[in-house]
Amino acid sequence: MRVDCVVNGEPRRADDVWPGESLLHLLRERLGLPGAKNACEQGECGSCTVYLDGEPVCACLVPAGQARDREVVTVEGLAAGPGELHPVQRAFVAAGAVQCGFCTPGLVVAVHDLLARTPAPADEEIREALAGNLCRCTGYEKILAAVRLAAGREESQP
Numbered sequence: 001m002r003v004d005c006v007v008n009g010e011p012r013r014a015d016d017v018w019p020g021e022s023l024l025h026l027l028r029e030r031l032g033l034p035g036a037k038n039a040c041e042q043g044e045c046g047s048c049t050v051y052l053d054g055e056p057v058c059a060c061l062v063p064a065g066q067a068r069d070r071e072v073v074t075v076e077g078l079a080a081g082p083g084e085l086h087p088v089q090r091a092f093v094a095a096g097a098v099q100c101g102f103c104t105p106g107l108v109v110a111v112h113d114l115l116a117r118t119p120a121p122a123d124e125e126i127r128e129a130l131a132g133n134l135c136r137c138t139g140y141e142k143i144l145a146a147v148r149l150a151a152g153r154e155e156s157q158p
């Protein structure tokens with residue numbers, strides 16, 4: 001089947017999409033957007049988080065056909081322009097919250113969504129909002145620090 005959708009503000013088309021294909025596969029393998037990561041393919045880890053019509057979803061669980069005529073925003077679409085970082089991405093770097101980086105794109109989208117809804121979240125709200133995003137490397141403290149930084153609650157460490 002053919003899937004026409006808008007991805008990061010641009011109309012995109014994919015042909016020969018098979019019925020069981022995921023949105024994650026469509027984005028990574030057909031549209032050349034490898035930002036959303038494929039870690040579990042079971043909706044468990046959040047590394048594939050993207051926006052679908054403004055709602056964060058696990059792209060591995062969404063059939064590609066459901067993106068037809070809808071708007072997808074991936075981590076690649078968050079920054080203001082090519083070669084730039086979104087403030088949430090800058091905060092992750094500044095807080096040292098990126099190790100292997102596999103969880104990072106999904107976390108960045110989840111944090112972007114959290115701060116859009118709750119600009120100054122308490123730690124408990126941050127933990128709750130990120131409960132679906134697993135990280136095997138950081139122990140989460142630096143991720144929390146990154147969110148506080150992005151929310152303007154903490155100064156960047158030298």
Ligand code: FES
Pocket residue numbers: 037038039040041042043044045046047048049058059060061
């Ligand atoms: S790859 Fe989608 S939730 Fe893990």
Ligand code: FES
Pocket residue numbers: 097098099100101102103104134135136137138
């Ligand atoms: S930085 Fe490696 S899984 Fe989070």
